[in-house]
Amino acid sequence: MPGARSKPAKRTKKLLSEENVLALGRKHFSEDFPNPERRGCPPIDQIRLLADNPRKAKESILNHVASCSPCYRDYSRFLQARKGKLRSKPVRHK
Amino acid sequence: MKSTRGSSRSAMFLLNSVDRLGRTINPRVLAVAYEIGPRAVAYGERLLGDAALTMNLFEESAAAVSEALRRKAKDARPVRDLSAYLYRTFLRKISLARGKQTRLETSLRNNARTQFLARQPSEAEVSLLFDEVMATYDKVTQQIVYRRLEGLSWKEIAAEFGIATHAAESRYSRALANARRLLHIRRPRT
Numbered sequence: 001m002p003g004a005r006s007k008p009a010k011r012t013k014k015l016l017s018e019e020n021v022l023a024l025g026r027k028h029f030s031e032d033f034p035n036p037e038r039r040g041c042p043p044i045d046q047i048r049l050l051a052d053n054p055r056k057a058k059e060s061i062l063n064h065v066a067s068c069s070p071c072y073r074d075y076s077r078f079l080q081a082r083k084g085k086l087r088s089k090p091v092r093h094k
Numbered sequence: 095m096k097s098t099r100g101s102s103r104s105a106m107f108l109l110n111s112v113d114r115l116g117r118t119i120n121p122r123v124l125a126v127a128y129e130i131g132p133r134a135v136a137y138g139e140r141l142l143g144d145a146a147l148t149m150n151l152f153e154e155s156a157a158a159v160s161e162a163l164r165r166k167a168k169d170a171r172p173v174r175d176l177s178a179y180l181y182r183t184f185l186r187k188i189s190l191a192r193g194k195q196t197r198l199e200t201s202l203r204n205n206a207r208t209q210f211l212a213r214q215p216s217e218a219e220v221s222l223l224f225d226e227v228m229a230t231y232d233k234v235t236q237q238i239v240y241r242r243l244e245g246l247s248w249k250e251i252a253a254e255f256g257i258a259t260h261a262a263e264s265r266y267s268r269a270l271a272n273a274r275r276l277l278h279i280r281r282p283r284t
Contacts, residue, residue, distance in 0.1 A: 021220055021223075022242065022243055022245075024217050024220040024221070025220060025221075025223075025224045025239075025243050026243045026244070027217075028217075028220065028221040028224055028225075029224065029243070032221060050237075054234075054237045054241075054254055054255060055254075055255065055256075057233065057237070059233050062233050062236055062237065063228075065240075066225075066228040066229075066236070075240070076244055079240065079241060079244040079246070080244060083244065083245065083246055083250070086246075086250050086253075087250075
């Protein structure tokens with residue numbers, strides 16, 4: 001109808017779900033600590049060990065990963081590979 | 095327009111001969127207003143909790159009654175009890191003001207509640223949350239959090255550390271809950 005007021009659009013606020021929190025956490029560790037010169041970075045084998053054998057990992061490596069985005073990205077890559085390996089294992093039937 | 099506030103009849107109760115809208119108050123009404131004013135204004139102030147607003151409303155009532163008197167004089171309809179008429183007008187104005195106050199308070203309360211419920215942790219808060227966990231928890235909990243960030247299931251995480259699934263889940267939840275409490279961050283809606 002001419003001149004009639006249109007219905008105001010509903011205000012919908014996007015809620016932050018647990019998945020979004022995890023995504024933000026991932027983004028934080030992989031982007032917020034740039035270290036282009038890779039100062040103080042441990043050898044890549046140590047990061048791979050952290051992903052493949054967490055119980056044998058050194059605490060110093062873990063502390064470094066928490067504050068170095070390039071190392072976190074390496075760690076994330078190894079963890080993704082580990083995840084793929086774990087999921088591709090054949091299921092044993094009794 | 096000359097104000098009568100400086101030359102009042104009572105040292106305690108002072109009225110203007112003009113209300114805040116610039117309408118004059120009939121001398122007859124002003125005289126009645128001085129009579130019933132102290133008690134009426136005290137009562138209104140108790141209801142509204144604002145002395146200045148109550149006084150303004152009383153002066154407005156007196157001005158409105160003065161206008162009504164003028165209209166009634168033209169129609170030759172006299173007002174029988176002027177003080178009761180003024181008091182009723184004042185009570186009606188007090189009631190309207192109270193209604194407005196209540197609606198405003200309810201609206202503000204609802205708005206505040208909605209904003210609080212809708213508030214979600216920001217990106218910066220989430221970053222702080224994970225930094226807090228990494229700075230305060232042991233290496234097993236830290237690695238559980240990293241693995242969860244990378245999308246490993248609780249079963250997979252538990253198997254890596256040789257612990258029960260619920261133990262892995264519980265370590266993660268406790269770490270995040272404690273960090274949230276420390277940083278006063280609300281839990282996100284799931």
